[in-house]
Amino acid sequence: MSALRAGVVGLGSIGRHHVRVLRSLPGVELVAVADAGGDPSGVAQGLPVLPDVDALCATGVDLAVVAVPTAHHEPVALALARAGVHALVEKPLAPDVESAQRIARAFSARGLVGAVGHLExxxxxxxxxxxxxxxxxxxxxxxxxxxxxxxxxxxxxxxxxxxxxxxxxxxxxxxxxxxxxxxxxxxxxxxxxxxxxxxxxxxxxxxxxxxxxxxxxxxxxxxxxxxxxxxxxxxxxxxxxxxxxxxxxxxxxxxxxxxxxxxxxxxxxxxxxFAIPKPEPLVSELSAFCAAVAGRPGAHGVVTMDEGVRTVRVAAAVLEAAATGQSVRLPPTEDLARARGPVPGPWPLRPRRSPSLPRG
Missing domain, CATH: 3.30.360.10 (Dihydrodipicolinate Reductase; domain 2)
Known part of the structure; x- marks a missing residue:
């Protein structure tokens, strides 16, 4: 099987770590990065820094990470969905519920793997x-x-x-x-x-x-x-x-x-x-996402965009409660019955190395 062609949109404090980890994963080839503001950390390492998401899609990437500011998540994510590119969008999925729903619907309609970067x-x-x-x-x-x-x-x-x-x-x-x-x-x-x-x-x-x-x-x-x-x-x-x-x-x-x-x-x-294994969370997250894309099992092992919408809805309710001074009830939703395993697996992709990641 040929390597997955990966791209990253946004090369700021989070995007640069996505670049680093994607380069470390077997079965994945980082082929494109994009940021209208350039590459302040010098992480492109020989790759041209493309001006926007459309230029990145034109390189034929299979998957992309969206690490631009939250206000720009929707236009970037929708462009990836139109191009048929699987995407992991950094959290939160969008700045408001309606925008988050539009993103989730776009990926669902195309049968694409859509994930949200809830790293915790x-x-x-x-x-x-x-x-x-x-x-x-x-x-x-x-x-x-x-x-x-x-x-x-x-x-x-x-x-x-x-x-x-x-x-x-x-x-x-x-x-x-x-x-x-x-x-x-x-x-x-x-x-x-x-x-x-x-x-x-x-x-x-x-x-x-x-x-x-x-x-x-x-x-x-x-x-x-x-x-x-x-x-x-x-x-x-x-x-x-x-x-x-x-x-x-x-x-x-x-x-x-x-x-x-x-x-x-x-x-x-x-x-x-407890003494527990401590792999780098970003390596685990991107391994799960790339494995989902490679096997086309839907959202297996990832935080889905529907879950991302649910989180944005609760955050919006928190802001409404603070603004009004009143408790806010959320609409009934399907209860999240716990699976026996914390994150579905196993993930076939494993890192070659696991350097440290500053946590936000």
Missing amino acids: RYNPALLALRARLDDGHLGALHQISTRRQGPFPGRISDVGVVMDLATHDIDLTGWVAGSAFRSVSARTAHRSGREHEDVVLAVGDLADGTITSHVVDWLSPVKERTTYVLGERGALLANTLTGDLTFHANGSVEATWDAVATFRGVSEGDVVR
Whole structure:
């Protein structure tokens, strides 16, 4: 079988890493890159830097990654769909629900593999967490809390922290729990003088009754990326910056101190940090996408565009809730029943190397 011909549209802080990883995958040949602003990081390495997506399509690529600013996702993605090119669009799929739906419909109508770059689903800590939930490690779920904080990234100017960062947490929460958001409430703030919000505090509930909370901002000098899942048997804490997963068990030691024994809560038990494999998430994501294209199995192993639409819809509800001060109910959707495996596989493509990727 001949190598898949790949292209990348957008050579900024994210696109350059897609270029690097695509070059490392067996069975894939990077043949074209495009960016109207040129190649500031010098990643083209001999390839001509094409001016736009139409020029990239003319090279006969089989697949492409869309890594342009969110505001430009729709025209670039639709051009790829018209040309019959399979695409992975960086998250969020689009800046609003209607645009996201148009993209998803275009790829579905052509029978193309359309994926969304929700990278956290490929984080080793969350993969291990999801696998343990599928095995009943925590029993019934009670709560999912995420924290995603850090300094403002100068590369973002077209959307606020909800669409840019909180979409990570919206997507991973529904995926981890296997249940869709039912309602959300939120507060946002503008503290840095920009047009868009730079901090959001959101709470929600899922169709299965799990409650959620999310703290996301561009204001903190401390970078933090954590997902905390509480269940009837204890809690799992995933640190997605380091790829670590820790289990905090409910205690089972009998309390003989009367003042403590009268409290009917949960005591602290054993704490275990799991030793887990830690492949680079972007390598796993692009391997899954290229394998889906190579085997034409639809969206096997990827975050689908329908899922991307669902995430944009929840993010829009968060912004509406913050603007109105009211809880927003989401339209009923098919519940996300968990598969036994965290990400379908196996993926036939494997990296030749796995260099580090700065996480956003």
